[in-house]
Amino acid sequence: MIEIHDITKVFQEKIALEKVTFDIPKGMVFGIIGPNGAGKTTLIRILNQILIPNDGFVKYNGTLLNEAHVRSFGYLPEERGLYREMRVMDQLVFLGELRGLSRKEAGDKAMKWLQKFEVQDWAKKRIDSLSKGMAQKIQFISSVLHDPEVIILDEPLSGFDPLNINLILNEIEAFKNAGKSVIFSTHNMDSVDSICDEVALIHAGKLIAKDRVANLRSQHKNGDFKIRFRGNVIAFANALWTSFEIIESKEIGDDLREAVIRRRGNETFNDVYNQLSSALELTLIEEKLPGMQDVFVKVIQEHNQHEE
């Protein structure tokens, strides 16, 4: 587990992070989310000891974060690149050695990864002869070559082509299943919904929310339900009575409709079922939770209002 305690980082007079404190549990995909310039990259650089905080400290598995810990991390920075004139294998071996592998180990592991991605033929190619997408794969391999316990990916989905994004998402899933921790920074909320188990939302250098994704979505739900039914629309509207309002309604098949309703009070899922089941043939009732994009906007708005 990674514990972040009261981290403050100031660049000249600009506060990049202010007393940020939270834990990152082991074995999950953890998202550090926030708008551009929120301080995500600064925090990630601190986790990698590229930057030293002005105040606060980080603990890894109960001890203060040290160089040995960081060597067991994998890191794909947002500003990423490779030595263009080096050959693929030389590059991977070089970066593997810097992560503490022997030359032979680094070479063996690099070849395994190249084979896994079915690109072993590239081993002797120079980076500058690869396409951007090809180089991205090598970049990703270089960050996980040493079989890290913690993988830190800073904006991994920006700049990568869709095929490589898919590849990265699959690997993130595989790392998680192998019990490793994945720390994932992004401002792209769509990916957070599908990947992250838990997130910390940073805004203007401050932590403004931290919870499991499901909890955050639930906490910020609007009381919307998605209903799919067969029957008359008027009967549907009448059945809702005054407790719900219809947000949208559309026909999706022969005599099959889908609607989104929003509760007016504290009605529950059971209330919806009870009110509709007697009047209509229901095929689906689903509580509609907000996406992380909506949660993100809402949390920041609430925070800004609170600050004012």
Place this chain on the structure above:
Amino acid sequence: MYLLKLFKNTTNMKNSLIIARREFMERWNNRSFRFMLFLGPLLLLAVIYLLIISGNQGKSNLNVLIVDPTGLFEEKIVSHPSESITYYFYQDYVELEAFRDEKKFRTYDAMIEINEKVLINKKVFLFYRETPNVQLKMKLKFEVERRVEEVMIEQFTNLGIEDFRKIKQPLNVDFRDVNDPLNQSENEIAWVGYSLGYLMIFFLGIFGTNITRSINREKANRVSEVILASAKAHELMFGKILGILWASLLQLFFWIFIIALGLWVFEYFIFSETLGLGHLEGVQVSDQGLSQFGQSNPMMNYNTQMDLFFHRINYAFLIPNFMLFFLGTYWVYSSFFTVIGAMSGDESDGQQFVIPIWILFGVSIFAGYNAVQYPDAALTQFFTFFPWTAGMVAMVKITAGVTVVSYLFLLLSWLIMVLVGAVLLYFAGRIFKNGILSFGHKLTFKLLLKWLKI
């Protein structure tokens, strides 16, 4: 401080070595680098070769007609005729046009006109069809001059030739340093030291800018942060400096070896005649006369320099000291090049900010010249201890010869260089740490100060 931090554990050193190896291999894998290992010194040897043969151009064997209507030379000129010049005497007047056009004179390459006034006005004309080379010119001049001298001795004195030449010896006022009465320190050897210092600056210039360029390229490639996730900024910086030093030393070794080998081949195989004393064959001169002759003869001077280069320099002492001061000077300058690379917003920034370093190189070259000409001047003493010029001055002094005390002073200057270099590298490290992740910014002095403070 910085070094202690760097070497506090083996991981630090290991990372720096891994980075250094990559830097070295990057250069080694570059075809032009490998090419220059050989091409550079070979080009330099080619220049030396051209310089030597430019003095050897023209005819190398001459048939010389001495037109001596008054019989002043009595058909004598040298006791042992040489292979390169054959003299023929003609005791009548020959018009220049006749010599130039008439068939009977065509076999002669040159004509020396000895007129009756030669003993008064000391003027002799030599007309040639094709320019003789420098050696032959000097030899002709020397042999005719000696014969005129003999004739004058016979006509105007009662002295024998040997006695006259003893008297003729000019007073040799030999300037010697009171602290160096045996004249161990020699000006001409000092120039060899100056050349070595120059070579040192040349290599520092090439490889120092390599440091700057390498940092800029890492920034442009956006690979810096990937490395910094695995290695500390100071490890990256030191590894870079070390790797480029290895490449620089390799190049230096190749240059020194190939140039030394080439000069040896020149002396013993290609220009053995030219650079030996063979061209004075047949001239009976005393040792003193020979050395006197040498003082006024550029070819002889060149020969002296070759002799100096091959026989009079203590390489066993010079080479280790060259390496020592090369490392010290590289250490001092590398921090500058690192800072420029780290603080550059783009590559053109780097080029612009290298100018102050080139100025320092210029000062260093001046310091070397000053040390040769005025070894004990106050300015030279200052340059001895000024870290950016100390290497150059040390080369001049060490090659010229040093006493134990003055050598200890040079070691002290080396120590100052290393300490100043360490302090500069400490600050360079601070700037590097902050600057390495910055690219595309506008470089200002204010920003530099801020990076120093963080």
